[in-house]
Structure formats: structure tokens, C-alpha cells
Amino acid sequence: MEKVPIALVPFTANMASMFRAACFAFIGFFPGAIFGLAAEKIDPPRLGENHTIPELALALVWIAPGTFFMSNPFGTDDDTWVTFTRGYWLGRTEVTQTQWQAVARHIPVYENTPLPSSFKGSERPVENVSWDMAVLFCAKLNELERAAGRLPPGYEYCLPTEAQWEYACRAGTTGKYAGDLAAMAWYDANSGGTTHPVAQKKPNAWGLYDMHGNVNEWCADWYGGYPGGKAEDPTGPASGVYRVRRGGSFVGAAGSCRSAIRNHWRPELARYHMGFRLALAPVRNVPAAAVRDPTPAKPHDVRGPGAALGPPRTTDAQQPAATS
16 A cells, blocks of 8 residues: 655744744753753854844844934924934844743743733733833843853843834834835734734834734833934933833724834833833943832732723823823
């Protein structure tokens, strides 16, 4: 009898990358991990080239220096010509749940806490993450990558500034969106009320996925007015109450997904439609008080998908109206 060959599903490079990231997350494959294994020996990021953190399968896209017009959505007189004197890297995708777990397990306040996300899925973006939580993630990743000898001099992992975020989102475009919204973003008209695995939609011209949707993304800046005129490497106001969040989300309307859209939230609070994207950018001087260590008992105030249907909490009622 003739043998029928067994049908095999092709094991693609993308599948291999995801499998490796899941394995590394499971065994804690980082410098100082409980197994004492060394990080993979690769060169540090090189200026002008894309980079990948192998243990996280986290791809970073090089964003070259340049200039763009940062227009206030309200049409006020603080529109700004922004110039970046140095390039930086930005995550090709939002930080996924697998990537979050691989780093958060090394943060004492989070090592024994459950995954914060309301919508579970290893390749979905992590959400229900406060600004404080995202900053702690960046600080730990800096520690791990420095120990591995892979942190370029003068650069650090961080949240992008609002200007860095918009410059990368636009990718050289000047319209409302960086392309066809439905083809590039998960928003209320096509998401089905849930997040989706990253990089399922089309990227922008610079190879960045989900900038217009899936989850809102934290930025480093305090929320406030633009500087106006011309500005080099702006970092936002020196102080404030709210932190900037950018981009659309799976629950947002098309208008809230525009490249210029601005929003804000208290840094200690988290929501089910809010995540973040990593930057590897020139070191900024940030006051130590800007990074707070959440208490283990209550690391953040989380509101899930159903929370919006009930009466607002005091903290929600204190939020100023979103800008558009």
C-alpha cells in the first residue's frame, strides 16, 4: 500500500520568533534569571539600523532625525515645527502580553501578580497598564539590557515623547491618518469590541503597526500645551497632573484615531483600552519623583470593559474632557 505523506503546517520565521519569546518568558531567560543563563550574545543596537531584542522577540524600528509640523487639534496658536536632532528606535508593535510577562516577572511588585490584561492572548497588546507600571517595565528592561551589554551609550528604553510618537505615527504624511484607517487600525467599527493580536493590520510607511488603533498608548510627557514656534527634541511640560496618551483604540471612533489626536489620564490609573509601546531614545533628564513604585497590595486602579456602564468613580469624574 502506498504511504500517504503526512501533511505539515509550515513553521514560519514569525512562528519561530513567537515560540522563542514564549519559551524565554517561561524560563526567565535574562541576566540574573533564576536559571543563571546568559543573555544571547548579539551586538548592541546600531544607529541607523533596526534592532530586535531576541529574548522578547521585540522588534525596534529606527526612526531617523527629521522635522515635522505638530498641529494642535484645536487650531490654537501653539502649533509647532518640531525638529529631532538625534534618531531613536520605536517598537514595531505595542508591547504584547508575552513581552510584559517576560520582564514583569523580574519586578518585585509584579512578579507574583496575575497578568493585568482584560483580553487574554499572548500576542495581544498588554492593557490595563498604568503609566507608572509602563515606566517600571522600561526601568527593568534597561537594567537587563545594560547587564547584557546591549544598551547603546546615551540611550535608554522609555516611553516615547508625544512628539516622537506623532512623528513616527505620521511616517511622513500630513493628513488625518497615515493611510487607509480600516486597513491599518482596529477601532470601534471593525474590532468587535475586543483587542486583537498585534501586527494583523497594515503597517505605516515606516513599518510600525497599530499606531491608529488596538489600544491607546502612553507617552512620557505631562499633558499640556505645545511650545509653539520651533522646538528641538521637545519633552513636554516640566510638571502636571495627567500624562499623555496617544493613538486610537478598539473602542474608539474613527475621529479618535487621527494622527494628531491627544488624550490624557492620571499616571497611576489603568484602563482596559490603554497599553504602551517601547522607545529606545536619547536619555532624558527625568526627576526621580516622576517614577513611583506602586504598592504590592494595590499596584494600580484598574477599570475593566464593563466599568464604563456603571456610575463613574470619583477619579473618573475628575478627568478633564478628552481633546480631539
